[in-house]
Amino acid sequence: MFSRRLVIAAMVTMGAAIGVVVAPGSAQTGAGDPQVLEAQLLRTYDAPDANQGVAVDRSSFYAVDNTTITKHDRDSGDPLLQFAGGPAFLHLDSGAVRQGKLYASHSNYNDRPMVSSLEVFDARSMRHIASHSFGIDRGSFTWVDRAPDGSWWGGFANYDRVPPGDSEPYGETVNTQVVWFDRDWQVAQAYTIPNEILDRFRPMSNSGGSWGPDGRLWLTGHDLGETYVMEAPPAGSELRWIATVKLPGVEGQGLAWDLTSKNATLWTIKRSTKQVLQFDVPWRQIEAQPADNGQVNGPGQFE
DSSP: OOOHHHHHHHHHHHHHHTOOOOOTTOEEOSTTOOEEEEOEEEEEEEOTTTTSEEEEOSSEEEEEOSSEEEEEETTTOOEEEEEEOOTTOOEEEEEEEETTEEEEEEEOTTSSSOEEEEEEEETTTOOEEEEEEEEEOSSEEEEEEEOTTSOEEEEEEOBSOOOTTOSSOSBOGGGOEEEEEOTTSOEEEEEBOOHHHHHHHTTSOOOEEEEOTTSOEEEEOSSOSEEEEEEOOSSSSBOEEEEEEEOTTOOSSOEEEEOSSSSOEEEEEEGGGTEEEEEEOOGGGOOOOOOOOOOOOOTTOOO
């Protein structure tokens, strides 16, 4: 099992090693406030399945819809293969490609009780090859990605939105969690998201998450064109909000970092136009924010 200390050290060390300087186009709203930057759109692709999220590897990208995933050629944008799910597939969300396998989050949104699973595909053939059921769990499983240390993380979303025909919110947004899995896909640890970000998610929730080239976790909501750059806390359970990056034209949903080349790029979708978008992100401009880990007081210094 991966230790919490290892994961936190990886996130902090990679962020500090960047040695960044704030450049024009970035903003710091006040001492301790999250930095605000803006990404630049590089390219758009037409993709009819661009409704929930996207995954990417060196040669292809994968547009994700509720029950279908279409593999596209990165150079031409042409669709190559499509997986079309049977009756067991209800609501696919974000995806991540690692070592030739496409991992996709899946749930029964917006039925009750909330049931989730991880679905795995062969990225070359697009055949479904494995499944891990979480059963009735802590929310709707909306994203999955692998951290720099090799551990797997994911998001379980809850919503203030009341589904049609219901009288109660679908779990309440405040109950949304980011989790860290062990090698058996059991939850090893779970984290909450700052209330200020949850307010931006409402009445929906956390739709996407991906580990960036800076060793930080990048999250998105369901509707807004921005991503939130997070770090694990040195103590407690709430993720640290380091920065916000604006994503022009994006309407929330899943995201995926492409780390297969020297120049990492961020991939998202635009639901209203059924497009996949590729961005250049100024991640090197994100400043490290030292955590307040408390202090040890000697005699005469006690608070």
